[in-house]
Amino acid sequence: MKRLLIAAAAMTVFAAQAVPASAAEGLPGATVRQDGGKSAVERRARMEERCKAEPEKCREMQARMKERHEQCKANPEKCRAEMQAKREERFKRADANGDGRLTREEAQKGMPMMARHFEQIDANKDGVVTMEELQTARKARAGQRKGPGTSLHPDRTA
Numbered sequence: 001m002k003r004l005l006i007a008a009a010a011m012t013v014f015a016a017q018a019v020p021a022s023a024a025e026g027l028p029g030a031t032v033r034q035d036g037g038k039s040a041v042e043r044r045a046r047m048e049e050r051c052k053a054e055p056e057k058c059r060e061m062q063a064r065m066k067e068r069h070e071q072c073k074a075n076p077e078k079c080r081a082e083m084q085a086k087r088e089e090r091f092k093r094a095d096a097n098g099d100g101r102l103t104r105e106e107a108q109k110g111m112p113m114m115a116r117h118f119e120q121i122d123a124n125k126d127g128v129v130t131m132e133e134l135q136t137a138r139k140a141r142a143g144q145r146k147g148p149g150t151s152l153h154p155d156r157t158a
Contacts, residue, residue: 087135087138088131096109101129102114102129103127103128121134123136123137
């Protein structure tokens with residue numbers, strides 16, 4: 001389970017860097033999603049390529065991620081609070097005019113992943129996303145990933 005979490009986190013870190021799409025390179029099973037994101041197969045393939053090219057950097061990153069995982073496992077509330085603070089800080093940096101709301105343009109510049117899902121996040125369809133709308137969308141997405149009666153963390157009770 002720990003290896004899976006570390007690998008998933010590593011894929012997320014590496015997927016943020018610009019690399020040609022694996023699907024375009026013809027990797028078996030690789031597809032490009034309609035929203036422009038990369039499939040898990042593509043992200044995993046790119047991560048493996050980077051780890052082959054820079055194994056020491058990859059090992060260091062995996063060690064940091066393992067340490068972070070252990071810290072979060074030991075104190076999940078602190079970890080959640082830190083993650084929330086980071087999300088709020090990122091939102092504030094993207095909010096160019098400081099009005100507490102992100103327009104599509106602000107989102108594209110400061111939070112491009114959010115901009116790709118702007119319509120789904122903008123619940124009241126007023127053309128701006130608030131921190132509350134973003135949190136609601138994040139929680140709804142987490143609920144969809146879990147599915148009914150399942151947990152993202154099998155060692156935790158629901």
